[in-house]
Structures are given as structure tokens and as C-alpha cells.
Amino acid sequence: MTAFDPKPFLARPGVTELLDALHVDKGGVRLVGGAVRDHLLGAPVSDLDVATIYEPPRVIGYLEGAGIKAVPTGIDHGTITAVSQGTVVEVTTLRADVDTDGRRATVAFTTEWHQDANRRDFTINALYADPKTGEIFDYHDGLADLEARRIRFIGDPRARIAEDHLRILRFFRFHARFAEGAPDADGLAACADMANTLKSLSRERIADELLKLLALPDPHATVEVMQANGIFEPVLPEISAAGVERLKQLLVFEQASGRKFRPIRRLAALLPRDPDVARDVASRLKFSKEQRDRLSSAAVPAEGSARELAYRLGPLFAIDRIALTPWWESASGKSREDAVRYIERWDVPRLPVKGGDLIKMGLAAGPMVARTLRAIENEWIDNDFADDATFDAIVERHLACARSDSDA
Template identity: 85%
Template sequence: MTFDPAPFLARPGVPELLAALKVEADGVRFVGGAVRDAILGAPVSDLDVATVFEPPRVIGYLEEAGIKAVPTGIEHGTITAVSKGTVVEVTTLRADVETDGRRATVAFTTDWAQDAARRDFTINALYADPRTGEVADFHGGLDDLAARRVRFIGDPHARIAEDHLRILRFFRFHARFAEGAPDADGLAACAEMANTLKSLSRERIADELLKLLALPDPHATVAVMQDHGIFDPVLPEIDAAGVERLRQLLAFEREAGRKFRPIRRLAALLPRDPDVAREVASRLKFSKEQRDRLSSAAVPAEGSARELAYRLGPLYAIDRIALTPWWESASGRSRADAVRYIERWEVPRLPVKGGDLIAMGLAPGPAVARTLRAIENEWIEHDFADDSAFDAIVERHLANARREA
């Protein structure tokens, strides 16, 4: 099979990079996801190439051609090349010598088939000649692409033993590329070896999980993972009820035309308990922003859409409304309409500040904050009253504060 390499070659600096790596002598080929996605007609973002030359020689060839070479993963043979602004990952052909499931010791090779044998899935072990577009397929990846199937290369147990993260990648790639049930051999191996996920850093697990949940419709795949105990070693909080909440959220997203938000989808999978959400966020080493959002999303929506947006911020308000199927808008809006309204609504600011109350005669002290809160609460209760109605609220609470003083 061949594909048209012209779009790759049209990128600034790519022809020069290929020439530097001796493309005319078959020293370099396009590889992996770029080839896979081009064959599928999908957009190609990252461009990777494989080369027969070892890293020091790669750096030398690139620098001779005036191309910036950054040794981002030189111990594993990876050099990041920047050619006329285009970033390309250049990796030397290699074979795994020793691995513990988290990191590998590699040996470099000039054998394309040997390099293919150490990759994870057949659809990722595709190499394309930049001159002709001819695709080298050593493990049936083209047939698997045509069949919409994700398969490990060789023995799934051996591939997982080399890198335990491949369990989660198997399901993410299935959700993205495959149709129907997962490959039976791969699924069985992932279920048998799920406990090996405990050896991985929580950051790697979180990154892979959020990538899965960012896909258009991960529900069926997540359901398979839950049924086969994949989450149990690292996220035992995810159960069948959580998978059903995810299904409901995805249906709401389609109805409302919302963007895919992986943190919101993770919140759907977890129990509606902020303490549980905070514990999971801490375990997965989330940022403070991610932790706050996950724990906020665990609280059911209460109050009007505008009150939620004012008190929480629009994004957090949308999370709660999207994850609370029984929430009803006092205005009669549907959840979907409420979400669309929040995105357009300019959240107002309370028209008075503590300094204003002091200027109106209220003595400085705790009474200022109490009065301000009381004013704000009534202002919200009256649907963000303005002008004379707001002035009346302020005068009433100022009078109360003076009497108490």
C-alpha cells in the first residue's frame, strides 16, 4: 500500500530534515501515528520519523544542515528536531533489551522489522517511505486499520510486561479507532495484568485516563474496563453506577452541544462526594485547579442558573448542572438551555463594596462583612436586582446594621 506523503513534505523544513538524514539511502521513514492517521484520512498533528542512524550521528547530520537538535530522550534514541519552525521527533531504530514495565534499556539497530516488533499495537507499527509513500507493515496493521481493530503486536502479555501503561493505551486506542468489542486476547491480558498498573506513577495514569475521557464517546470502552476490573487497582471508586452517570452526561453533552471536558466526565464516574473527589485528585497528582474543579463537580446543583454562575463561576456552574439530571431551572429553562444561557451571560459584580458601606456611615469592623453578605444574598434572591430595587436592599440592611450597633 502507498499513501500520499505530499502533505508531510509540504511542511516547512521537512524536506531539508529528510535530506539531512539520508532519505535517498533509506536512512529515514515516517512512522507511527502520523502514518496511521494519514491512511485514515484523519488530521495529523505530530510528525515522527524513524532512522537507522544512532543519536550522535543524528545530531551531527542535523546540525550540519543547520537544523536545531534537542536531545529530549537521547538514552532511548529520541532527538527533537526543529527545522524551519516544524518540530519532528526523530527516533533511532531500537530493540528493548530489558524492561521492568516502567522503563526500558534499549539497543539500537538498523533493522526496521526489529524496531516494529517492540512497538505496542499493529496500527502503530507502520513505516512510510517519504519518497514513494510505500508503507511497510510488519504485523498486519493495515488489515487491522481496515477492520477497525486494535491488536497488540505478538503476545499481549509480553507487550504489557514491557510497559504496564499499555493496558490503558489499549482501551484508549480502542475507543478512538476500533468498532465493536475489544480484541479478545488483548482484553484478557489486560484484565489478568491489571494489578501491574499499581507500579506506574499516578501522573502517567492520570494523563492516560484524561486522554481517554477526552474522546468523543468513551462510554462503551469505559464500561468494558469497569466490567473487567481494570480500574480496581488504581481507581476502585469507579463502579457501574458511575459508568451509568457517564452515559447520562454524554447524552446531555450531545443535547446541549457542549465541548468534551475530561474532568467533568471523571466527576461523573466518581461518587457524588467532594471528599472522595479530593482524595482521587490527590492520588492522581492533579493540579490545584483540577482538584478544585473535580470536588466542586461532586456537589449537586442547587439554586438558579444565574446564582450558580455568580457564586461558582460559569464553568463550575455548568459542571454541576450537567451532572445533576434532576436539576430544574426556576425560569423554566431546560438544563441544556440553562447551560447555553450561562455561557452567554455576563456575570455581574455586586454594585456595592465594604468601603461604600463605611462611607454611608457604617462603622468599620465585622458588621461591614456581615452586612455585605446579607445585601449580596438578597440581591441574588431578587435575581440580581438593580437601580432602585438594589438601593432599597442596601438601605434596609444598613438600617438593620445600625440598630444592631
């Protein structure tokens, strides 16, 4: 683990001006949370969050007085989005929970840093750093947990989960992202005992957290622990041990073929190979139409050549089906890995003829046009997207058949 060096943060445009506006030299502001954690791990830091002792109206006054844009994005909970020379920083007043119901919290503002740390979820997320000197403030042994690659709730895990039930899923996502070995025993036991509280959450929040977990490089071991401990049962009982094994096989395929991490594809692996089940899950999780279509399509085993699948479904949906069908084998002898690489390079062609063209060739307008067009398309695909000469012969043959049927 590296020491905390504030220089990369101070080098960002507008950050020094923002910190000066919030009286950093008087100890009024510190870097907090993910920015501190990720920097200590030597990982890239994208979002920049700071905590301050000043209440929101005062924060806004200080920022605007320095010519910095201040947007009250979450002012009821103390958060102001500051935009300083194009750099976006979330500025949040120190808080203490007054009341929680597992979904939302009522907070009171405070000037005590340890009170703000007490209301956070995990020890590694309760680290603060002086943005000028780099001094670390650690109220719950977060540095030791970060060094040990361990995710641990602050204080009593059950109390933290009671404050926000989503912390159950966050516990596993953070374990998959940062930890090594088995999950913290106390945290795991609390999550398993309180898994039913997930039912009280909006399905959108569950979906967002689940997809973030499945977007991580290798979530299999964590998902396996979750399934074995009944974490999915209250909200996604369709996920079984067989699904976890399919996820493992998919991850092996992704590694062998250099696939990108696709969380919807990985979710499809966890579910039974049944489009109706996939549609039900997608509806329950409030997925977009595109996500619903993709999840239900991925539940269908791959049949046909790689090019036929790419043509009929589109490249992404075709790759989903091939990736999730271990027994699929290309008629050309291509492996699944070679097939998906080919699909990504292949320019999917368009059928060279349209219904209007058939009418111009003498076919009467009506249902026969659509049937003939489908027949032409199917034979064109069966002939591996035949060349121009062969295609012309296919069109002539089907036109002749259509005329004959019309005259009969």
C-alpha cells in the same frame, strides 16, 4: 482507508531539507507511528515522527551540518527533536528492548526495521512509510487491523504489557479512538489478568492516560468494558457501574446541548457524588489545584438558579454541576441544555457595593461590615440580581438593620 500520499508531509516547511539531511534516498529514514496511521485513516496529522537507522550523535551531526536545530530531548532512548524552518519533527533511532520492568526500558540501537517494530505496542502503531515514495512497511499486519478498525497487541499481549504496564490503559484508549465493536479478545483478557500491575505506575501517568481517554468523543462503551473487567479496581476502585451509567447520561446531555468534551467533568460523573471522595481521587492522581477544585465542586448536586450558580461558582463550575444533576430544573422553566447555553452568554455581574462603600455610608469598620455585605449580596441574588433602584433599597434596609444592631 486512503492510500499513503507523502506530498502533504513534504509540503511542510523544512521537511524536505530534514529528510535529505538524514539521507532519505539511501533508505535511512521513514515516517512512523501516528503520522502514518492517522494519514491512512484520512485524519489530521499533528505530530510528525520519523525513525532512522542512524544513532543519535550521527543524527545530530547530519542535522546541524544542514543548518537544522537538533535538541537531544530523549537522547538516552534515541530521540532527537529537530526544528527545521519552524517545523518540529521527532527523530528516533531504531531500537530494540534489552531490559524492561513495566515502567521503563533499557534499549539498544539497531539498524533493523523489524526489530524496532517488534518493540512497539499495537500493530497499527508499527507502520512505516517511505517519505518520498509512500511505500508502506508493515511487519505485523497493521494495515489489516487498521482496515478492520481493530486494536491488537504486537505478538503476545502479556509480553507487551509486561514491558510497559501503561499499555493496559493505552489499549482501551486506542480502542475508544480507533476501533469498532468489542475489544480484541486476547488483548482484553491480558489486560484484565494483569490489571494489578497498574499499581506500579506513577499516578501522573495514570491520570494523563485516563484524561486522554475521557477527552475522546464517546468513551462510554470502552469505559463500560473496563469497569466490567476490573481494570479500574487496582487504582480507581471508586468507579462503579453506577458511575458508568452517569457517564452515559452526561454524554447524552453533552450531545443534546452541544457541550465540549471536558474530561474532568466526565471523571466526576464516574465517581460517587461525594466531594470528599473527589478530593481523595484528585490527590491520588496528583491533579493540579484547579483540577482538584473542579472535581470536588462537580461532585455537589446543583441547587439554585442557573444565574446564582454561575455567580457563586463561576460559569464553568456551574455548568459542571448542572450537567451532572439530571433532576435539576430551573425555576424559570429553562431546561438544563438551555440553562448552560444561557450561562455561556451571560456576563456575570459584580456586587455593586463593597465593604469600603458601606463604611463611607456610616457603618463602623469591623465584622459587621462583612456580615452586612453578605446579607446584601444574598438578597440581591434572591431578587435575581435586582436593578439599581431595588438594589439601593436593599442596601439602605440592611444598613439600617446594621446600625440598629450596633446601637443595641
